[in-house]
Amino acid sequence: MSHDNRFDPRLFDLIPHRPPMLLINNLLEVNETSSSARVIVDEHAPFFEAGKGVPAWIGLEYMGQTAALIAGHQRQLGKVGPHLGFLLGTRGFKTSHDYFAPGSYNVYCAETALVGDELATFNCSIRTTPQDGGEIDCLATASLSVLRRPVAPKTAI
Template sequence: MSLFPMAELVPHSGDMVLLDEVVRYDVDEVETRVKVKAGGLFNQADGSLPAWLGVELMAQSIAAFAGCHAREADKPVALGFLLGTRKFECNVEAFPLGAELHIKALRSLQDDNGMAVFECHLNGPGIHATARLNVFQPPDATQFLQESCEATQHV
């Protein structure tokens, strides 16, 4: 059973919430789980998920990590951004239907401005994927987005 409902941890809605549960979290690490089910937004014809979706599963795990800490502090879940990934490697082309995947994300760096780096691992039956994700959670996402839009309009 999940520590918190996933829909309350990530700023996604409906079918875009891809994870099933947070297995555990602490000050610098989170472990999540998902079982590959048919009929999702990203399923291939055979029910599998393409391996590149591993990056999104890792990013949602980081969002769940932030959401757990926000809930623990009695604060609202805040919007964050995946800035990029480095060294995504996966030993399979797809995650098969029915596979149970475990994702671990370990925060290796965070600055005072909301930038962070997480070392991520995704494992399942015969499956191993790794990546380093760079993320950003601004103190005020609404203001950040507004400033970004205004800057774009002036270009």
């Protein structure tokens, strides 16, 4: 499958991740304090295990990349400068499954606190994608702490 068809091109404008480590597939929504993305779990997904899917702990990276969309959007608006984001830790990671089975999932992140320009926290969840009025299940939740480290501009020598 071509990368052009697998990934929403808007992702490349917002976050630095690239295949094979770009794990989210579609941008659903982003604003200055929240974001949502879709993840496709299939045999082409990184970390996919035949007969099982993707291990649930990879959900932390799904959440981290979805949270990074917020910073990318803030950067495009001129609210923050270029920076690197480092996951400092997570609190309360809970999941109801050992694996994300093949299918699609929606990841939601909301910035809940910002200390200065450097430390941000996000409440995140991963939910099943709505199907024809069916029930939406929450499969994982976590609170992420992220350090934003400004990137120094390159100087000519």
